Amino acid sequence: MEAYELTLWAGLAIGLAFGFAARATGFCLVSGLRGWWVTGERAKMRAFALALAVALAASQMLDLAGLVDLRRSLYAQGAFSPAVVLCGGLMFGYGMVLANGCGARALVLLAGGNLRSFVVLTCLGIAAYATLSGLVAPLRVAASSQGAIVTAPDLPAMLAALGLGEGAARLSLAIPLAGGIAFLALARAARDEAGLLAGGAAIGLLVAAGWVATGVLGADDFTPAPLASLTFVAPVGETIQYAMLATGMRPSFGVAVVAGVFAGALVTALVTGTARLEGFASPQAMLRSMAGGALMGAGGALALGCSIGQGLTGLSTLALTSFLAAGGILAGAWVALRGPLRVARQAVAEQS
């Protein structure tokens, strides 16, 4: 089998596993943050933190073992505009609270019959592509060109610039960071949270599996493929585009993951009997979901990724853009949950 096809099948398998784990455990950053900041229920935040710790440790190990070069990923940019990435993160964070879940969460909910998520995903995908290559793209290009040029695109490179060896720099960052986050996640975890935490850890491993799929299985001397892993902004838009232009384009790893997540969550919803058709209670609620989706799409395109794409995948590379974007996402979500522009919890019954 060609490297390209292998990558697609691996993407589908990774998506299936993600869809299963996320549906079964309700993996969701918005729920996690709401629990942490509003209701005091921290189990879901612990699951997300554990996913981050596992993703970080596993990805850095892959790089140390020489299997993938994380600097070839989208996140380790040598030149980027900090303002654009930060603004994108803020928009994404605010949007995901408005829409009551990020892109990946919407995909998992849609598979269970939540039609509100269909509106969110459609708006997200279209806004993402409008920002990447459509109506808003010239603005994005102009704004991004006022960039900062960094000689060290990630933390290990910055530490290595101080005279430490590359491998030593990676180790001395990955061990305390991953260990510290894992400790925070596990220290006060209750016994009945084991399932949630296992789901988080599995999702962290899937991030590393994504690097292997595109960087090892997809390695082809003659067809340089971008190194990528789980992210749900551009791939959602690309999946919509693929549905419309399949005779003239080839699906990418991201499209395979999106299809896999939907299928995995669908099977899980049917098997567990949690599938149920749901719609909007009011036009206002629909408008709110549309705005949330559009903010996530445009913001995610500017920030180079979403709560998963930058919050897990990006941070696992320790890239500077990821810290900026993830900080923006957290700040945006805080504004929407606790800040001056806070939005009410959606009145319709939630399954998240």
Place this chain on the structure above:
Amino acid sequence: MTMPFTLTRRRLLALAGAAALCAPAAASAQGAGAWRRVPEIAALLGDLAPVEGGIALDLPFVSENGNSVPLSATVEGTDVRALHIFAPANPSPQVISFHFTALSRVAAVETRIRLNESQTVIAVAQLGDGTARIVEREVRVTVSGCLTEAGTYATDDLFRVRVRTPDQLAAGESGPVLTMIGHPMETGLRPGPDGTPLPQRLIERFEASLDGEPVFSADLYRSVAADPYIRFQIAPPAAGVLALTWREDTGHVVTAQADIAVG
């Protein structure tokens, strides 16, 4: 709310009807026959009227990276002499010309090209019986989704040649040869950091021969993507050594060899 809707709906229907009438006419005016307005193709064909069709030209409908658009083309028939690719809206329409011999008689090639903007890419095949075929394919090019421009090229890869040949071929059977050379393919049109154009530097010729016998060759122009990649079919009569030659416009020549096993 209902009044404006009925009014606009009527107008919409009228517009839709008009659009439906116009669409085929517009399509034929733009699409078929675009090659007639390309002087380079007229020069190539002279008075010869090409047959439309007979080439499977594959390019993505939409490309987010005009710097590297994958192209594959397969010409029907066994006596194909040459295949030329044109991108009329590029600064120079000639992209690449492939030349086939009896040792590469399956005319199936792949490469990666540059497209300046959305346009109709044209492939012209010349056959041994003196006829020509032509096929057009529209490609839409959007700005890159990537936030950075590839301004500099990794210099450590310069002139590095990669080759992949079929493991084992039966006598007379065709198999793919993939080859690629590290090269910026500097067009001479791109401004450098100080605003003046970077000097042109191109790979302009590729040749493949089996034990001295020409197999396949290509003329490359500035619309070939950086790190030129070519895939062609070889039909070796017997085992031998495949010699590959890449020539830069400075005269610099890079060679590589690969064993071809037949049995």
